[in-house]
Amino acid sequence: MIQRFPFTPILGWSVSRFDTFAFCKRKYYYTYYAKFDREFPTSKIMALRSLTTEALSIGSIAHDIIKVILERLQKSTEAIDQDKLTRFIRNEVDKYCLDKVFSEVYYKEREEVSAKDLIPAVTQNVMNFLNSERYEWIRQLPEESKRHWIIEPAGFGETRIGQLKAYCKVDFMFPNENEIYILDWKTGKPDDFKHRKQLIGYSLFATYHFKNNFEKIIPIVAYLKDGYREEIPKISQHDIDSFEDEVAYETRQMQNYNRDIENNTPIDKEDFALTENTNACKYCEFRELCGRQ
DSSP states (O other), rough: OOOOOOOOOOOOHHHHHHHHHHHOHHHHHHHHHHHGGSOOOOHHHHHHHBBOOOHHHHHHOOOOOHHHHHHHHHTTTOOOHHHHHHHHHHHHHHHHHOOOHHHHHHHHSSSSOOHHHHHHHHHHHHHHHHTSSHHHHHTTTTHHHHOOOOOOOOOOOEETTTTEEEOOOOOOOETTTTTEEEEEEESSOOOOHHHHHHHOOOOOOHHHHHHSSSEEEEEEEESSSSEEEEEEOOOOOOHHHHHHHHHHHHHHHTTEEEEEHHHHHEOGGGOOOOSSGGGGGGOOOTTHHTTTT
């Protein structure tokens, strides 16, 4: 059973949070401290934060559909009707696009991003999973395993790493005999360093919440874009111990930008420097605020 934690305002480490912090301190400020800004309305900052891109949308929808497929597998292993699946994907993409504003359109890089632009890639990612040996293996897992599946759990995946608050939300985690498997779906390009870091975090999530009740944790990153391919990194106890130290170090770095650590109150926005990599700004949703359009 996943443990629940009472709310505390202190910041929680995550791979994505520290990546944003390392990339650009000003983007980090707008992403996590919009309500403290005195220059722009919070509603404006949050509207920019909610911008999506075609690539992010494809990944988000594919994750949602795979979640539904796995939940269906818990109830039935009958073959999926391809016509129904095609209609379901189309409907899910249509619903997703109803209230989304795409960064490419907002910043006038494209006139439109519509459902028809997303459907082929979403379908391909989903079908690559369904046609994989891993899907067939999952389909044949015993009922005892299926009762304990964790499929994109609610919330943000809060856990503790070395007693520090952290967020490591898994896509799919499930037991099989004395092992626990973690599958993380990826619809973009491989990023060995980042993805390995995420999987170590997920392994610690499993260790914390399941009290080391498994002999072995098997974390897997599953790439869905071009066929189906898995990477299973070797993670040693030394890696785990080093990772705890890394999380502590990165947490301290972010807390250095807190005026009040316990309440997660930031220092002044002017002290959150803009990145020197101006070429990367063209991919940032907040570039309008920084005058780097």
